[in-house]
Amino acid sequence: METFSGEGYGIARIKAERSDNNYSYVIWCTKTSGCVVIDPNDPVPVLNFIRDNGLSVKYIIDTHCHPDHILGNDPVLKVTLGKILVHPLGFDLVSPRSATVKDGEVIKFGEQEIKVAYAPGHTPEHILLLMDGEAFTGDTLFLSGVGNLRHGGVAEDLFDTLETKVKTLPDGTRIWPGHDYAEANLRFAVEVEPRNPDAKKKLADVKKLVKKGKDPEPTTIAEEKTYNPFLRCGSTEISKALSKKNPEWKGGSPFSVFTELRRLRDGWK
Numbered sequence: 001m002e003t004f005s006g007e008g009y010g011i012a013r014i015k016a017e018r019s020d021n022n023y024s025y026v027i028w029c030t031k032t033s034g035c036v037v038i039d040p041n042d043p044v045p046v047l048n049f050i051r052d053n054g055l056s057v058k059y060i061i062d063t064h065c066h067p068d069h070i071l072g073n074d075p076v077l078k079v080t081l082g083k084i085l086v087h088p089l090g091f092d093l094v095s096p097r098s099a100t101v102k103d104g105e106v107i108k109f110g111e112q113e114i115k116v117a118y119a120p121g122h123t124p125e126h127i128l129l130l131m132d133g134e135a136f137t138g139d140t141l142f143l144s145g146v147g148n149l150r151h152g153g154v155a156e157d158l159f160d161t162l163e164t165k166v167k168t169l170p171d172g173t174r175i176w177p178g179h180d181y182a183e184a185n186l187r188f189a190v191e192v193e194p195r196n197p198d199a200k201k202k203l204a205d206v207k208k209l210v211k212k213g214k215d216p217e218p219t220t221i222a223e224e225k226t227y228n229p230f231l232r233c234g235s236t237e238i239s240k241a242l243s244k245k246n247p248e249w250k251g252g253s254p255f256s257v258f259t260e261l262r263r264l265r266d267g268w269k
């Protein structure tokens with residue numbers, strides 16, 4: 001568990017043990033101690049953090065409703081009079097004590113606000129949670145990767161979300177993903193764009209941290225654009241590498257690069 005600070009708020013990043021490197025987040029208003037919990041996985045460290053810091057939970061917010069992102073909903077719900085907030089398409093997938101939030105809606109806790117951006121692709125009900133300078137991206141965007149399409153995903157939607165909702169975020173926006181897949185994602189990035197110095201450097205940095213048992217610091221949109229292959233579908237070097245790997249792949253549009261990258265990453269170890 002690590003904590004980070006912003007202007008008038010704090011962020012706790014909690015990695016759940018016995019999970020697929022899931023991150024849950026607690027964001028609290030430093031003035032009022034009101035907080036929200038994003039994607040609770042293991043409820044125990046989340047509830048401990050809330051208790052130890054005297055926080056009061058206003059809402060639980062699920063970026064989407066895959067089981068590992070809603071696992072801790074109900075135990076955390078017990079310590080709040082508030083509700084679970086999900087996109088309308090996720091409403092039937094969580095506890096009846098929930099309410100819906102749509103694109104553009106603002107969630108208030110204490111003196112802080114989170115804006116909802118609808119981001120379908122990984123799942124139809126996926127949302128991004130945005131604060132000034134922060135983006136909680138769930139399974140839409142990871143460090144050097146994006147969510148898979150295996151459980152209800154649609155490639156066209158994810159590509160469109162990345163182009164219109166993710167790449168358009170201000171450069172300095174910090175990224176808070178739903179999982180830590182950094183090392184594997186960066187190894188994949190180097191494989192599909194071997195001459196990209198930023199991908200190589202980031203991989204070396206992350207490997208050093210992993211050796212020390214540490215997680216990477218949150219990255220920014222500007223950084224992700226330099227090495228995340230799924231944000232670089234116009235790169236000719238990536239196209240060349242994909243053609244080499246799969247001579248039957250005809251190439252062409254950035255979207256065809258995206259789907260080929262996704263296909264390769266799915267079968268890649």
Ligand SMILES: [Zn+2]
Binds near residue numbers: 066
């Ligand atoms: Zn998911």
